[in-house]
Amino acid sequence: MKCSIKKFSEMYETVYRDLYRYALCLMKNPQEAEDAVSEAVITAYENIHKLKKEEAFKSWIFTILTNKCKKRLKKALKETLGREEELPEQATAPDYDLAIDVKKAFFVLSEEEQILVGLSVFGGYCSQEIGEMMGLNPNTVRSKRSRALKKMECVLGSYGEDEKERRE
Template sequence: MGIQEHRDLQDTFLRLFEPQRSALWRFVRSMVRTDHEAEDMMSETVLQAYQSIHKLRDEQAFVSFLFTIAHRLVKRHRWRRTFFGQYDEQAAHEIPHTDAQPDVQMDIVLLRQALQRLPERTREAVVLFDILGLSLEEIKVIQGGTLSGVKSRLVRGRRSLATMLGVDQHQEEPALSTIPRVHNQPIL
């Protein structure tokens, strides 16, 4: 490959990758336990995508191409962790570094913990659709299977998350007798 062809591929890759960088980070971070693991997965995904960009026939398929690579790497990472184990005390005490308010940070921690308890394919579908905004069709390409399978995983995942997070999807206004009171006055 000539120098100009290499530069053209590099420019194409960067043009396609930059709009997806943030979404890819959020996806990878949601699928692993620590920021350190997410950084490793992100780096490996970018490297593999860059090395394989010449195989991409249609630029419209780049999102599926990129997230499929990330999906496979996360899957392989989990498989290795199962056999080789891993415990990092520093990561266990790590607090996510975001600019969000403390209550929002806690919500994020609780959501991540709840997401980790979902089956892998269900968690992946929920993250790709509800957090990253990918289409059902793109998720089907990334995960394989059928469109109805993706929809089923989304419904099951949302219901499970609602249950785990204590959210009643059909909440009604509380009866007056159930509202907490102090000196016979409602405190809400």
């Protein structure tokens, strides 16, 4: 799609609040969220020629943002796990362990599942809104979200079992 700076700005204007809110829910840090959104916008602008239909802009830029957040979270997780190995076992808080497990479970999901879960759980969007963003039927959104959350439950259950075995 050919796009002028003005047209890109107009399209971005319609989603910038949603992008930030979504990134903040994923990143849990305002500065990290702002950085992820900035990176996503730059990437989107540089690759706008790859977008085939203007109507797909919202889901397309959310996909880019999801990838940016995913990359940042993976990097932070690696850094955290690296530091965790240096700490004595008692220094790791249980809630911290759970947060790492939830992030690991989230990354097991496919990209589409991550977007669905992110928008609904972290972003607070309803099935109708997510369906409009992604070009899906709201019923399809609900069933895919349900399967994704069950997948995360299974992964979290296996992490819990691994933790029990490790402590015994």
